[in-house]
Amino acid sequence: xxxxxxxxxxxxxxxxxxxxxxxxxxxxxxxxxxxxxxxxxxxxxxxxxxxxxxxxxxxxxxxxxxxxxxxxxxxxxxxxxxxxxxxxxxxxxxxxxxxxxxxxxxxxxxx
Amino acid sequence: xxxxxxxxxxxxxxxxxxxxxxxxxxxxxxxxxxxxxxxxxxxxxxxxxxxxxxxxxxxxxxxxxxxxxxxxxxxxxxxxxxxxxxxxxxxxxxxxxxxxxxxxxxxxxxxxxx
Numbered sequence: 001x002x003x004x005x006x007x008x009x010x011x012x013x014x015x016x017x018x019x020x021x022x023x024x025x026x027x028x029x030x031x032x033x034x035x036x037x038x039x040x041x042x043x044x045x046x047x048x049x050x051x052x053x054x055x056x057x058x059x060x061x062x063x064x065x066x067x068x069x070x071x072x073x074x075x076x077x078x079x080x081x082x083x084x085x086x087x088x089x090x091x092x093x094x095x096x097x098x099x100x101x102x103x104x105x106x107x108x109x110x111x
Numbered sequence: 112x113x114x115x116x117x118x119x120x121x122x123x124x125x126x127x128x129x130x131x132x133x134x135x136x137x138x139x140x141x142x143x144x145x146x147x148x149x150x151x152x153x154x155x156x157x158x159x160x161x162x163x164x165x166x167x168x169x170x171x172x173x174x175x176x177x178x179x180x181x182x183x184x185x186x187x188x189x190x191x192x193x194x195x196x197x198x199x200x201x202x203x204x205x206x207x208x209x210x211x212x213x214x215x216x217x218x219x220x221x222x223x224x225x
Contacts, residue, residue, distance in 0.1 A: 004153075031212070042115070042202050042216025043154065088153050097142060097209045098167065101153030 003027060004089055004102035012108040016078055021105040023089035024071045030092060032072050033099070034063055037086040043101075046074075079109045113137070115217035117203050123223045124193055132188040132220045136205030143186050144214060145178055146202040154202050160186060161209050193224045 005024045013019055023032065031050045035043035047056050049065035049072060056063045060083075062075040076083055088104040116135045124130050136143050142161055146154035156170040160180045168178070175193075180186040190197055200221050204214040 033212070041218050042204070044216070045213055048212050090153070092212065097144070097159050097206075098156050099144075099146075099154070099214065100156070103151065103153050 003100055004091060006087075006089060006102035006105050008105060009103065010106050010108075012110065013079055015080060015109055015111050017109075018075070018077050019079055019107070020073055020075045021087055021107070022071065022073050023102055025091070026070070028069045029065075029072075030069075032065060032069075033090045033092065034072070034074055035088040035090060035101075037088060037104070038084075043086075043088055076107075079107075081109045081111050083107060084109050115203055115205055115215055117201075117217040117220050119220060120218065121221045121223075123225065125225050126193060126195060128193050128224075130190050130193055130222065132190075132201050132222070134186045134188070134203030134205075134217060136184065136186070136203070137215055138184075140205035140207055140215075141183070142206045142209045142211070142214075143180060144204040144206075145186070145188050146204065146216075148200045148202055148219070150199075157188070157201075159209070166209070190222075193222075195224050198222055198224045 007022050033048045034046045037043040047063045052067045052069045054065040060077045064073045086104045090099045090101045118133045145157040148154040159167045163183045175191045178188045200219040202219045204216045206214045
């Protein structure tokens with residue numbers, strides 16, 4: 001059962017554009033992670049957010065954790081073709097070990 | 112250093128056959144996880160090992176699925192009497208300990224059951 005809703009499911013944009021993808025749940029997260037997965041590869045961790053209202057930046061990527069810890073967003077500035085991939089959010093379960101993933105947002109950045 | 116490796120990268124089998132999928136975790140990582148990713152879905156948890164023991168196998172879909180980690184390093188996921196619905200990418204991940212918040216994923220094994 002997927003407890004995390006990600007939107008949009010698909011996103012195709014031109015190089016240089018900005019975009020935001022979302023991860024929502026009806027439950028409160030203790031912590032949330034964002035991953036990027038490229039074709040034929042496993043997911044790679046981008047960031048972990050823990051505190052409500054937290055904002056983290058990773059170069060052109062900005063991650064925000066909602067104040068109520070039920071939602072998160074990922075904003076990419078000036079997207080590049082290398083940003084193409086499946087962006088997944090995941091909730092850490094009890095004792096941290098069990099990840100529950102959303103279905104992901106498949107991003108395509110066209111040159 | 113070497114990451115998580117999985118073999119084979121692709122496996123095609125016929126319905127009813129038995130398959131084994133192998134995972135080599137990062138050296139020194141005590142925790143190992145198996146996930147299954149179906150087309151258009153995020154990975155779904157199958158089983159977690161701490162050392163040699165399966166600490167949580169609640170994600171295994173039925174008793175056709177079994178996994179072992181006899182020496183606390185390499186793990187094998189075994190699927191008996193495969194069904195077409197078992198077709199998916201099987202991902203393995205490892206972490207330094209179960210309380211580490213970073214799981215490192217391998218590239219997966221794509222299983223196709225004809």
